[in-house]
Amino acid sequence: MISLDRLARRRVWNTVAMAGAGLCAAVALVSLLAVLVWLGGKGIPALDLAFFTELPKPVGEPGGGMANAIAGTLIVLGIACAIAVPVGMGAGVYLAEYGRNRLGGVVRFTCDVLTGVPSIAVGIYVYILMVLTSKQFSALAGGVSLAVIMLPIVTRSTEEMLRLVPVSLREAGLALGAPHWRVVTGVVLHTARGGLITGGLVALARVAGETAPLLFTAFNNRYWSASLDQPIATLPVQIFTYAIAPFDDWHRQAWAGALVLVGMVLIISIIARLIGRQAGTGAWR
């Protein structure tokens, strides 16, 4: 009788716990969907071809677009990747392959701390380091500030991915008479490539929407610019500028900009997902 009673109580608890977990999942999903729906509702009406092809118009003049900011975002993200991906992967290889020592521990800890540094602090740091010394806001400074945020993410994800490569494959390479470095370049990096690309894209998606560091470094530009030593327009900063301005037309464009930015991040994330899944199934069983 006691055992039946206990069983009944367990059943009730099971139902309650499952319902609770399901509710939490629903809240998370609904809030995410709400943001997307809201963004779509406000942003889609403001989107037109001009938004993607034209420069911003002066205040009071309707129309215009954010073409320069879209291009600027791509440029700044490109700079950030060009710096953070090679350096971060190199550091990750060091941690995974040679980092079982004090220095490795220090690097690992530093990365974890750096991941938690607020992005505005990174912006101020690069501002002091690059903008004050050159007396010039620049695309390069913007790219560097985003690279600083990406770097620890790329480093740690690279390390994790390399550690997932089975010992049996490393030993297979070593047993063939390959030096350690050759096993790393020929077998380990090759086997982990899907995960490495995913890690880089995740870091990219993480910084694509950063605004604070760019305010201090890339600043803004009303015109086309592709030179690295000049201020450059980026979507997040443009959205920020337009959203706090007192003009309805600018607000509409800010919504459109936010929608485009989220769309970019979404595309990056989906690509990362697809590559990650492919690497997970096809290669190693």
Added chain:
Amino acid sequence: MSGETMGQEAAAVASLGITASATGNASRAEETAGEAVAGGIAVERLAAWFGRNRILADINLNMPPRSITAIIGPSGCGKSTFIRCLNRLHELVPGARVEGRVWLNGAEIYGPRVDPVQVRRRVGMVFQKPNPFPTMSIFDNVVAGMRFGSRRLSRQETRDVVERSLRQAALWDEVKDRLRAPATSLSGGQQQRLCIARALAVEPEVLLLDEPASALDPLSTLKIEELLAQIKMSYAIVIVTHNMQQAARVSEQTAFFLNGELVEQGPTQELFTRPRDRRTEDYITGRFG
């Protein structure tokens, strides 16, 4: 004693293709070492540790060329550790340590100036679980060892090596039309033969096999045993096996390990029919292990 030791080390250095300071002694020393082991691979007072755990103690065994030596014994007796000492793979595990001597064709592979990478080029290994490189094609798996060793070969030479190695591994007929297919598309037994082909492609002198058929079905096992019989004239082969019938079928010489010690060694026929040690008899008759 010390003179002999020095001479042997010089021989080790010389025959591993490294410039020795005492080259003058090399030829005489090679003779001495040659008498001791007569080619192949031999161990002398070998001991191995994981941290403070001694896995192997005082192993003396000569594994001659052109024949197959089977290593048998219950799980955990140190069989795998033993053959991992023969290509200096054991020492890569943090805390692992080796003592004693291993002679490869008369040269000490644990000598002070010997590069483990050079040793591993001459002592190939096949593992228990098939481990082809998953991102590479069948073709690229076979030539992986040469590419890692930065040996430059022409296209035609490379193709010849692939065909020769795959034929030796009795896999050629099954894969010749799909050499560019991923290695993971092969069955387990085919993958293991691919691993054998990969090991043979670098033309080692010794081939170590760590329970190569334990994860395979009987037919694949038979194929591997057949191919071992075919290739044994060119290599010294050392095979670790759980399967005593397999040891009896393929090997000329068998060594029985128990608790990290070499209990008994001898011609396979003799060891299985007239074991000298009581423990060997108990093991081969299935009374334990």
